[in-house]
Amino acid sequence: MVSVNCAAIPDMLLESQLFGHERGAFTDAKTQHIGKFESAHNGTLFLDEIGDMPLSLQAKLLRAVETGEIERLGGTKPIPVDVRIVAATHCNLSEAVDNGTFRKDLYYRLNAVSLSLPSLRERREDIRMLTEYFVEKHCNTYAQPVRKIVPETLARLQNYPWPGNIRELENALIHAVILSDGEAVLPGHLPEEILAFGQPRVNIPKENYTPENQQTVSVPLGASLKTMEETFILDTLAWQNENRTKTAEVLEISVRTLQNRLKDYKQSSSL
Numbered sequence: 001m002v003s004v005n006c007a008a009i010p011d012m013l014l015e016s017q018l019f020g021h022e023r024g025a026f027t028d029a030k031t032q033h034i035g036k037f038e039s040a041h042n043g044t045l046f047l048d049e050i051g052d053m054p055l056s057l058q059a060k061l062l063r064a065v066e067t068g069e070i071e072r073l074g075g076t077k078p079i080p081v082d083v084r085i086v087a088a089t090h091c092n093l094s095e096a097v098d099n100g101t102f103r104k105d106l107y108y109r110l111n112a113v114s115l116s117l118p119s120l121r122e123r124r125e126d127i128r129m130l131t132e133y134f135v136e137k138h139c140n141t142y143a144q145p146v147r148k149i150v151p152e153t154l155a156r157l158q159n160y161p162w163p164g165n166i167r168e169l170e171n172a173l174i175h176a177v178i179l180s181d182g183e184a185v186l187p188g189h190l191p192e193e194i195l196a197f198g199q200p201r202v203n204i205p206k207e208n209y210t211p212e213n214q215q216t217v218s219v220p221l222g223a224s225l226k227t228m229e230e231t232f233i234l235d236t237l238a239w240q241n242e243n244r245t246k247t248a249e250v251l252e253i254s255v256r257t258l259q260n261r262l263k264d265y266k267q268s269s270s271l
Contacts, residue, residue: 002040007049015057016073019064025074037070037081044084050110051089051096055103062106085110120162120169122266125242127158130166134173135185142177148184156187158238160194230265233258 009017016025020035036045047053053061064070065085069078087110096102120127131149139146153176162168176189187195233251237258240246244262248255 001044001046002036003046003048004036005048007052011054011057014053015060018057019060019070019072021073022075025072029074032072035070035072037064037083038079040083041081042083044086047085047087049089050087051091051093051102055101058103058106062103062109065106065109120165124158124238125244127169128154128241130169131157131173134170135177138174138177144177144180145183147177147180147182150184150186152187153185153190154241156190156194156197158242160197230261233261234265237262 004014004017006014016033016035018036020033020038021029023029023032064081067078068082069080071078093102093107093111097104097107128149131154135149136146157169157172164171172191172194173185175191176185179189180186233247236250237244237247240250244255244258248258251258
């Protein structure tokens with residue numbers, strides 16, 4: 001498997017990186033260069049951030065995908081290549097096609113099997129697991145004892161929208177690990193933008209649930225019953241640390257019913 005980041009290489013060099021060049025093809029081309037396509041022959045070529053590839057190069061990529069042949073810069077002889085293409089992008093390619101920044105024919109040629117990875121804010125149940133993993137990883141990196149994650153800190157992390165997804169979460173936890181000097185990662189160790197986002201509810205284990213620490217759900221007057229139900233279910237899920245089995249027990253519904261409700265909420269939010 002050969003990888004290339006289309007956004008990290010200047011446009012004028014990307015073509016050479018993908019297709020290679022012959023000696024003398026341009027200034028400083030003193031030797032022949034084998035490109036990523038030839039290097040990936042009989043394997044996989046991963047094109048990361050393909051949405052940032054210039055239009056002029058997209059046409060040449062389309063030809064290579066359709067014909068199974070490439071030509072090095074400065075070359076005249078077609079070179080057969082047998083390559084599986086895997087592409088990834090952070091942008092919406094269908095919108096890029098509509099905007100004229102991505103070729104429609106290339107989009108449909110590549111879009112044989114499409115996998116969409118939900119953003120971190122759409123899968124908050126993963127935040128606890130990722131937090132524990134990153135804290136342990138970077139405590140080891142900086143030769144520190146592994147810190148505990150207190151509920152208040154986890155609540156802050158689960159409340160934040162994470163526009164930078166997992167990379168932002170990892171950087172926030174590196175920040176917290178470096179600043180922490182005790183046995184636990186506290187809210188004050190998190191970056192300012194997370195602390196400034198708003199005060200979340202703290203998830204209290206069911207066995208410790210008392211009138212003194214009772215959680216409440218706020219719904220504006222005039223809200224529909226559907227909105228009230230969604231708010232109540234999602235807040236209960238957060239209270240139970242994203243544990244669907246315990247949430248279903250609290251709500252006195254089946255896990256399947258809960259899963260169907262969450263699926264409906266996710267579909268509604270994506271419209």
